[in-house]
Amino acid sequence: MKYLTLVLILFSVSTVMAQPNCEAFKYYGDTEKYEACKKAMEIKGHYQFSKAYQTILDEAITIDPTYDYPYWAKSIAYLKSGDFVTWKKLIDKAVELNPIGHLGYRGWCRYQFFRDYRGAINDIEQLDSLVDYDIGHSQNGTYHLNIAKGLCYKAIGEKQKAIKIIADQIKRNKEGNFVGAYDYLHLGVLYFETENFEKAIEMFTKQAETNDLAENHYYLALTYRKLDRLTEFKSSLETAKERYVGGRRMSDPYSNPMDKIYLEDIENALTLANMN
Template identity: 55%
Template sequence: MKYVIAIYLLLPILSLAQPNCEAYKYDGKMSLYSACKKAEESQNYYQFTREYQEILDEALKIDSSYAYAYQAKGYAYLKSGDFVTWNKLLGKAIKYNEVQHLGYRGWCRYQFFRDYKGAIADIERLEEISKWDIGVGQNGDYHLIIAKALCYKGLGHKAKAIEIIEQQLKLEDHYVGLYDYLHLGVLYLESQKYDRAIEAFKIQKKENTLADNEFYMAMAYKALNDIPSYRRHLQESHDLYQNSRHMFDPYTHQMDRVFLSDIEAEMQDDSFGGTPINH
């Protein structure tokens, strides 16, 4: 198993960056070039400041089709939780440049707002119009196809989610995210396919050892009545969590994340032994 790192890990950064203004000049799009040069001035200000917003407004007065300015204006609204205003601004950005901005909106709809239907619509539209791999989500942890699968899971369509992830993981050039096999394993576990769940968790463990993964592996062994393995993996889950080896995102809690309280509650179960927990 390999991680395709170089360009994919740069994608979340590049998607936030100001476009290369010289590219517009080279193509003879001087109005967009001027708007782009004006928007560059916003980088000197914090996104929540009046100056930042006013500079982008000035850029849009120069050329109202400069899509990046709408997305950049939306950052402050996204961070402050004003989804309505953010969505209106992203809608304008997408109007003028679907390929560049659909993936960003789709990912944010999934990550921040759990707007599964909206995220699926954006990602599937991007698949239709893109000539290349559609890339990864904004934080770089997931390919957008995996994010789409998780959206289907969020809507209760677990079989479809499994199908999408399985197909994506078969691709030779698939970007393996931090949690792909964990999510697949959980889907198998929830579908009572315990042996396949354990197989997926073992791959996840090889690629990225996590307390969450060990917890779910313990649950799979518990379902199979393999109590020694259940106890061993649950204890390992607890140890890993104590060492901060668990799923993490600075903005949201990921789907399928496990917390220390979940692990410790399970350790009080009779199957584990109901023994006191040593911190």
């Protein structure tokens, strides 16, 4: 199976959301949005935290207060700086004006940065109700939004529902010749946590075939321990440590992914394994 890694930078203006086509507004006769759009495009080359960047977007909003793009673009700097209150006001306005364009982004941010799992679920499910096509991926390209939704259900304790959502989306991903970087790992951990150990091993094996990670071998080791397969328990931990030290582990530049582990976790488990 072809393994694809989507390389997207979360907060880059040029990649988080496609640059708007100002000429389309002109074509349809919406002159105010056309002028607002042209003004907003003047942010190109300006640092997101600069006064010029924010002033240009304020001017675009003045031209057309119903144009969503400037609100969204302004919000980015506030999220990066930690001013979450202002970010929320701006992104909420963008969602109000263009829900299809921004619900997925807001839902992903709610999951990734705020652990607002119920809010993320609401946004993703609302987006899904508004469109008749695939709702797409998270802003960093790591997850399909349905995988993120499944992880949110896991976080609020609805693990069986999470399993179904993630398993169904993996099936659809495979049909599209795409496998998320951590999809099988998360599903395997869910099966482990619900004591379906054989299915867990199956998922961890598939994860190793697509993106071999320290986390995968660590959770595989825990599964073997539950099955009293102690030799494989220790061997998997040794492999987990090797992968971790070699840099083959879950990573995100902005937050700690769900199911991420640390070297200390592996070494503590190895101490236990060596006592047996």
